[in-house]
Amino acid sequence: MVSTPTIDVAIADDQPLVRSGLRMIVEGEADLRIVGEAADGAEAAALVEAAEPDVLLLDVQMPGVDGLAAMERIAGCGAATRVLMLTTFDLDEYVYRAMRAGASGFLLKDMPGEDIVTAIRQAARGADALLAPAVTRRLLDRFACAPSRPVIAGLDRLTARELEVLGLIGRGRSNAEIARELFIGETTVKTHVARILMKLGLRDRVQAAIVAHEAGLG
Template sequence: MTIGVLIADDQDLVRAGLSMIIDARDDLSVVGEAGDGLEAIVLAERLRPDVILMDVRMPGLDGIEATRRLVQAGNPARVIMLTTFDLDEPVFAALRAGASGFLLKDTRPADLAEAVRVVARGEALLAPTVTRRLLDRFADQLPGAAKPARLDLLTDREVEVLTLVARAMSNAEIAQRLVLSQATVKTHLSAILTKLDLRDRVQAAVLAYEVGLVRPGSAS
């Protein structure tokens, strides 16, 4: 099955480069290109891509607001935010808006293609070297929040899994840490997302920081 990708960036050269990378893979295909956030929303609704590569900064409607509107509208496309700087402040807002992860624009072509496959599988992109630092940096700016009552719905094991997800650990790493099979980890993660009404593991990680399950700088 081919994964359909929509590219949203205001620079023609960037869109052309991304398009070449995506279309060079047999299992990936560019279904459309947008030059700003509003056009991205229109094309996402019409073309129904599996994944959207969304630039953070675009004229008119930026990538963050475009992502927020798509998620609120229930569009199933997974969004990967593209940014120039690895600690670009708006990226955190994008994750909270519903993006499934983010990548630097200088990411290697093979890594970009794999990132598209990862989010298309619904796993979301939590790069330990980037997302962890971003969450650590901005966790102290999150609004104070009491522990959501629904968090009590989680089993002790599910809380463990959620904590490790927030520490940017992969399913394989979580399985090794907790001496579980990867299939069991996926089952726990699915239960967590369902019980907490979350879109993916990125939102699960943000929630874990918000309620204090994980603190900035905590050891993994």
């Protein structure tokens, strides 16, 4: 019987009760374990460097160094840790900026525990993860309505097929769904996704989806 790899999780929130609640949710799952907690952004960045968790749950609003500044520090050091932002409001502009910097998604603090667990597992899977939880999709949709479209460096390096795939990533399609829609193999889709990320200098599908929306492709 093949055992499921354990996902190391860290929590950063200035409210002890929130940290306690998240710890209980995580520790209730056999494949998840807590490897550290932080009360502000500076501690969170140091924790990522020291413990190298697979996933960090990072609060947006904290005293001192906030979650956005912490996300930028974490992204700047090249850590492999996937970051899920924690927020009270599902359309927090700071969360969008954090995702643009490399966060893998965001969670509402009052989400059901099973949704938080699902998001952690999806984030840990990396580039092939979907854009769950659903609130991430609403955030992307909001910014897709912006009247101006920035010039996205590198789009001219993509082939016509890669632009098609990028647009479908922006609509939240999985590799299997893209394969069915374009009548190509799933392995071919994975190759296209990898090339898109490489050509645009992106970390994962979430950043690719943001680029697709900003470019009007999603």
